[in-house]
Amino acid sequence: MKAVETFNLTKHYSRGKVKALNDFSLQVETGQIFSLLGPNGAGKTTFIKLLVGLAHPTAGHATVFGKSIKNYKMHQHIGYLSENHRFPEFLTAAQVLYYYGKMSGVSSSDLKDRIPKLLKQVNLTDWTNVKIQKYSKGMMQRLGLANALIPDPDILFLDEPTDGIDPVGRREIRDLLKALREQGKTVFLNSHLLSEVERVSDEVAILKNGKLLQKGRVEDFISVKEQYQVKVISENNKINEISEKLSIPVSYQNEFYNIAVQDDAHLNKFIDSVRRESITIQAIIPRKISLEDFFIDVIEDKNGEVK
């Protein structure tokens, strides 16, 4: 069963003047970290809002674990961290988790066990009984994450979860998300921090002006096909000669030769030639670009076609 499935999901505001989402069809597999990327106003938050019932679609429909998003009861499988969540300031962290846990249908006895564990998980144990009006932005974000986890959901929708969190906290959240994936949970992420997304996500989708531009595995997006980085020990310009003989374009950067081959056989021919010259190969790495580079290429380039 797919964790999320949308069929031509469309959302227009202001009587069609603002087209937040257009015919958006997407499938998200269970048990992975999926990220939705896009520039501001692309429709990422609208998409999550539709899935968690905060907004109603203009057209199309969607399911979460096979259940229609129109049915509020399916929210028991959902944990949601909104972009700008606001907890009542007169409550403490423990009280926040108690009330919203109850609202999620968690029993008092389960809450008694779960609240201290979750607060420990998000590093708020020392602040359990402090009113949240004294919390920093990062602490509020971590409490929001604990709140999303309180019903022990099958899927987490996180809108900018690392917003306002320092690098150490970001790493902790990253580790937490990976641990949740290990437990078989699905994480749906909206984030501007592409380096974070690259580190944790299995799959990403890129959205622009409410339309899906790209969807695929992160690994596939950042690997450059048939291009490799080769590191060798002192060869006295022999690599350039070999490359020229085999018609392989080559460039040298940061102690690596970047080569572009036609196929695997072509690469092996190159390796054989290098070895014949008794040059020591230290590493051959498929060339990668950053997700940010890929994202910018897609956003600046595209006409809206799904690849």
Add this chain to the structure above:
Amino acid sequence: MKFLSIVQLTFRESLAKKTFIAFFGISTLTCLLFIFALNLDIVDGMQSSVSLFGAEIPATFDLREIIINIQSAVAALLFTGGIFMSLFATSSLIPTLLQPGFIDLFISKPVSRLEILTGRFIGATLIVACNILYLMIFSAIILLFKTGIWNWSYIVAGFIIVITFMILYTLMTFLSLLTKSGPFSLMLTYFIVFMSPLLIPRDQIYALLSSKVYAYILDGLYYFLPKTTELGNLTRLIVGGQEITSWMPLWSSLLFALFILSVSTYIFQRKNF
């Protein structure tokens, strides 16, 4: 359980607002005044003298009548000042609920929008009911101990005051959903409250108007809007144990509340956040 947690959270939120603490303080102070200000001497099972704030009340007055007058005064105070204060204190509850980031925390949970809105509504009503009934029941008990007179009608009047608040709060809920503004919905609700006495002598207003259309409009407004003035009178009559000639102000106002709450629920169900 989920619904109850919404009610509980709203109750706590109301309690966090200092207005209700002030309300509670005033109620306690009023009861303390009854304890210390009303003195009664009974000799051989007969009333010998009654003094209020140190002033002797002539023995010609019937004690039961004095108690009913005191209770009528408290009920009138609660009907005007109490409701006024309660509407003020609860005016921000619905606009706060609608705030981005706050509403998300409710709607993303497995609770229906109907439960969210009614939970909020009931939570607000509950804290007002607690405050009003606290003063009425506590003062009735003090008067019982001082005079031996218990007036059930006084407690019933307390419920009428709470119902009146509920009726007005449905209007405020509706206006808050439309405008997302607490002060604006409060002002408009007060306006409706102040319009109520103006609509009672509408027969006299008709005489001044040229077209019959105005008469229809005024009649329509009178029957549609909550009749707070008549509900106030009803409360007074109930405390005094007097005969109620018409319950129309109560049931028509309740119908208004039901209608407005249904419309509010519909709007809330359709809303995008």
